[in-house]
Amino acid sequence: MKKLPMMILGGIFAAVMPIMADEWTDPGTDYTWTYRLNGNGVEIYSGSSSADTAVSPKPLGDMEIPSLIDDKSVTSIGPFAFANCYGLTGVTIPSSVTNIASDAFFGCRQIQSFSVANDNLYYKAEAGLLLTKDGNSLVCGINGDVAVPDGVIRIMPFAFVWRSGLTSVIIPNSVRSIDAYSFAFCSGLRNVTISTNLTSIGGYTFYACGGLTDVLLPDSLKSIGSFAFSNCRGLTGMIIPDSVMVVGGSVFANCTCLTNVTMGSGMKTIAGNSFSNCCALTSVTIPDSVTNIKNQVFCNCTELTTATIGNGVRHIEDKAFLNCSNLVEVRFLGDAPEVSNTIYDGTPNSLTNFVKKGSIGWSG
Numbered sequence: 001m002k003k004l005p006m007m008i009l010g011g012i013f014a015a016v017m018p019i020m021a022d023e024w025t026d027p028g029t030d031y032t033w034t035y036r037l038n039g040n041g042v043e044i045y046s047g048s049s050s051a052d053t054a055v056s057p058k059p060l061g062d063m064e065i066p067s068l069i070d071d072k073s074v075t076s077i078g079p080f081a082f083a084n085c086y087g088l089t090g091v092t093i094p095s096s097v098t099n100i101a102s103d104a105f106f107g108c109r110q111i112q113s114f115s116v117a118n119d120n121l122y123y124k125a126e127a128g129l130l131l132t133k134d135g136n137s138l139v140c141g142i143n144g145d146v147a148v149p150d151g152v153i154r155i156m157p158f159a160f161v162w163r164s165g166l167t168s169v170i171i172p173n174s175v176r177s178i179d180a181y182s183f184a185f186c187s188g189l190r191n192v193t194i195s196t197n198l199t200s201i202g203g204y205t206f207y208a209c210g211g212l213t214d215v216l217l218p219d220s221l222k223s224i225g226s227f228a229f230s231n232c233r234g235l236t237g238m239i240i241p242d243s244v245m246v247v248g249g250s251v252f253a254n255c256t257c258l259t260n261v262t263m264g265s266g267m268k269t270i271a272g273n274s275f276s277n278c279c280a281l282t283s284v285t286i287p288d289s290v291t292n293i294k295n296q297v298f299c300n301c302t303e304l305t306t307a308t309i310g311n312g313v314r315h316i317e318d319k320a321f322l323n324c325s326n327l328v329e330v331r332f333l334g335d336a337p338e339v340s341n342t343i344y345d346g347t348p349n350s351l352t353n354f355v356k357k358g359s360i361g362w363s364g
Contacts, residue, residue: 021045024070032056033069041075041096046083054081062090065097077104086110093130095120100130102179103158105140110165112142141166150174155182157202164188171195178205180225187211194218201228203248210234213257219243226271230254240264249273249294256280265289270297272317279303288312288333293320302326311356313337322346329354336361 025032034054035042044065046054055063059082067074076099082088084107091105095117105111113128122133126149130140135151143165148155150172157179160166168191171178175195180202183189190211196218203225206212210233217224219241226248229235235255240247242264249271252258258278263270263285269292275281276299286293288310298304299322307327309316311334321327323346331354344351355362 021047022070026066026069031059033066035069035072035074036078037072038076041073042069043076043078043099044069044074044081045078046080052080053083053085054078055085058085058087060087060089062092063088064092065094067094067096075099077101079103080106083107089113090115091130093117093120093123093125098122100139102139102156103161106158107162109162110143111140111163112144114140114142143167146170148172148175153177155179157181159183160186162186167191169193171198173197176200178202180204181207183209185209196220199223201225203227204230207231214238217241217244222246224248224251226250227253233257237261240267242266247271247274250276253277263287263290268292270294272296273299276300283307286310286313291315293317295319296322298322298324300324305329307331309333309337311335316340316343318342319345327351332356332359335359 021034021036023032023034034045036045044054046052073096075096079101081104086109088108089110090113093116114125114130116123116125124131124133128142129138131138137154137156138152138159139156141160143163145168147170151174153176155178159182161181162185164187166186166189170193173195177200181204184204184207186209188211189209192215197220198218199220200223204227206229207227208231212232213234213236221241221244223246227250230250230253233256236257237260239262243266244264245266250273252275253273254277257280259280265287267290272294273296276296279302281301282303283306285308289312290310291312291314293316295317296319301324304324305326306329308331314337316337316339318340320343327347329352333356
């Protein structure tokens with residue numbers, strides 16, 4: 001047994017507190033496990049970094065997680081415990097485990113199935129997916145064509161992150177929330193069917209899913225997190241339902257094939273960089289419900305030629321149309337908003353503002 005010093009930051013101070021981790025080599029498999037004490041049991045522990053892994057050498061094929069390490073019960077699988085175990089294809093979880101970090105299998109690109117001991121009181125496997133015992137939360141996903149079991153309410157953070165072999169997913173109507181990074185970097189994902197009762201999509205949920213061409217968002221949706229569809233370079237169109245009230249920054253940034261987007265009447269603010277580098281976007285209409293257009297919203301939208309600004313807009317922030325090199329016409333449907341003097345940086349000198357007759361606040 002070898003002591004390894006681990007360090008964390010405590011509180012709001014830069015004080016350093018040591019966390020002692022142990023190593024144990026399984027004589028039956030020759031795997032060396034890193035762990036730390038966790039109450040009456042132990043946690044499989046990587047040091048909370050995706051650069052580390054709690055087992056060495058990195059496993060290939062199927063792996064059965066031991067129920068005992070150094071004669072101590074394994075109760076927890078910690079953050080990034082199996083991070084980037086690229087050759088891991090299957091995982092069996094013992095009955096002793098009571099807690100699994102949502103990012104425990106981060107970057108395990110080839111996982112095909114999970115199995116759980118029948119007498120585990122906290123987790124179960126269904127259709128190869130890892131769920132909480134009550135079936136309410138999907139903890140970890142797999143590759144292939146996936147149908148999330150009916151009854152799941154929440155898809156947890158990182159559930160399918162880096163599952164490059166995931167090709168399609170059906171999300172049943174029981175699901176209410178999809179958490180951050182759930183499907184990030186799923187480069188092979190082509191088709192997503194989303195619950196008609198979904199209320200929230202977390203930040204980075206579909207980040208860099210380059211195979212997605214369209215996603216139908218339900219009328220139940222209330223919020224979309226920052227970067228949720230950023231770098232989805234195959235995405236061609238998007239309709240944001242009227243039910244959506246909150247949309248995070250950079251939500252469609254770098255969607256280089258996005259040609260059209262419809263924004264719903266529930267939106268109040270268009271967050272910074274929402275459509276930056278959407279170089280195929282040719283026209284855009286801001287709904288009347290929007291009051292604020294944040295900084296660099298349409299930065300580098302080089303094919304954008306026309307924009308219509310709804311009558312509710314009161315503020316347009318710095319460089320909103322930065323480097324929109326083909327923008328020739330902006331139509332304002334309401335009174336003059338408060339604008340930064342940099343909103344048109346990098347646009348043609350021939351750009352013309354059109355204003356509605358009878359609106360106020362405009363100067364010759």
